[in-house]
Amino acid sequence: xxxxxxxxxxxxxxxSFFVIACNSTEGPIAKPRMFPKVEFPDRNFISFDNKECDFxxxxxxxxxxxxxxxxxxxxxxxxxxxxxxxxxxxTTLHFSYLKVNSHKDIxxxxxxxxxxxxxxxxxxxxxxxxxxxNKDAKVYGLLFEIDGNVASPLQFFLTDSTQxxxxxxxxxxxxxxxxxxxxIYDFIKKDIDAIINSFEWTNKSNKNIKK
Numbered sequence: 001x002x003x004x005x006x007x008x009x010x011x012x013x014x015x016s017f018f019v020i021a022c023n024s025t026e027g028p029i030a031k032p033r034m035f036p037k038v039e040f041p042d043r044n045f046i047s048f049d050n051k052e053c054d055f056x057x058x059x060x061x062x063x064x065x066x067x068x069x070x071x072x073x074x075x076x077x078x079x080x081x082x083x084x085x086x087x088x089x090x091t092t093l094h095f096s097y098l099k100v101n102s103h104k105d106i107x108x109x110x111x112x113x114x115x116x117x118x119x120x121x122x123x124x125x126x127x128x129x130x131x132x133x134n135k136d137a138k139v140y141g142l143l144f145e146i147d148g149n150v151a152s153p154l155q156f157f158l159t160d161s162t163q164x165x166x167x168x169x170x171x172x173x174x175x176x177x178x179x180x181x182x183x184i185y186d187f188i189k190k191d192i193d194a195i196i197n198s199f200e201w202t203n204k205s206n207k208n209i210k211k
Contacts, residue, residue, distance in 0.1 A: 040187055041088045045194070053080040053097060054164060054203035057195045062086050063093060089184050090173045093192070097166045100159070109165045113142075113157045116169070120150040132158065137200050149178050153185055154192060160201055168192075 041062035048065070049056045063084035080097035100106050117127070125148040132141040141158035154170040170192065172181055 038183060038187075039088060041086070043191070049202075050080070050082070053082075054099075055097075055166065055199060055201050057200070058198040059084060059195050060191050062088060063191065086188070089188060091184065091188060092171045092173055093168060093188075094171065095166060095168045097164070100163055100165050106159060106161065106165060109159075109167070110157065113155070113167050116152075116167070117144045117146065117155055120146050120148070120152065123150050124148045132156065132196060134197075134199075138162075138204065139196075139199050139201070141196075143196070147178075153178075153181075154189065156192075156196065158196070158199060160204070164201055164203075 041060070043060045043062070045058045046061045047056060048059055050065075063086055066083045066085050067081075078096070078098075080095075082095050084093040084095070085091070098105075098109060100109065124146050127147065128145040130143040130145070132139065132143055134140075138160040139158055140161060141156055143156040144154065146153050146155075152169045152171050155168065157165065157167040159165045170185075170188065172184075
């Protein structure tokens with residue numbers, strides 16, 4: 001019986017390829033992780049000027065003002081606690097404003113701000129702290145950027161060192177995966193920088209406070 005030489009070659013090649021594949025120590029090539037495409041909102045800046053608050057700043061209108069949802073029942077005590085929400089990015093920027101009467105009040109509030117940041121130490125991989133200083137506007141503070149799968153990757157506080165203190169925290173309103181949220185964080189971080197750079201106290205005072 002004649003054997004087709006071309007068939008023998010193809011059969012031999014196929015068997016050889018199968019043996020090599022079976023003996024390979026390399027596993028299957030993993031496909032890159034895919035994340036939903038993010039539709040970033042337009043940046044149209046507007047002024048935040050609330051009669052209940054002693055400050056103003058510029059922010060993009062995709063960050064919509066809303067009364068503080070965490071302490072809604074206590075809003076009569078904290079009229080200037082509020083959120084800037086983004087439905088498109090599924091984020092919340094929460095603000096807590098307090099008036100102060102002494103250096104002791106400022107120290108307590110600063111310590112509380114550090115405590116809030118330290119709560120993320122368990123999941124944090126690293127933390128960057130940046131000084132905020134605008135002498136002309138009497139705005140001083142600290143910006144915290146927390147690396148890792150944390151609920152609040154950015155927080156900051158501002159004060160005039162005499163009568164005002166405000167703390168802000170950025171939250172993702174879903175389970176945090178830094179690989180998927182980084183692109184959103186990078187986008188909104190620019191707008192938070194704009195908020196800080198345009199921040200001004202509307203009720204300024206030159207009074208000396210208690211130590």
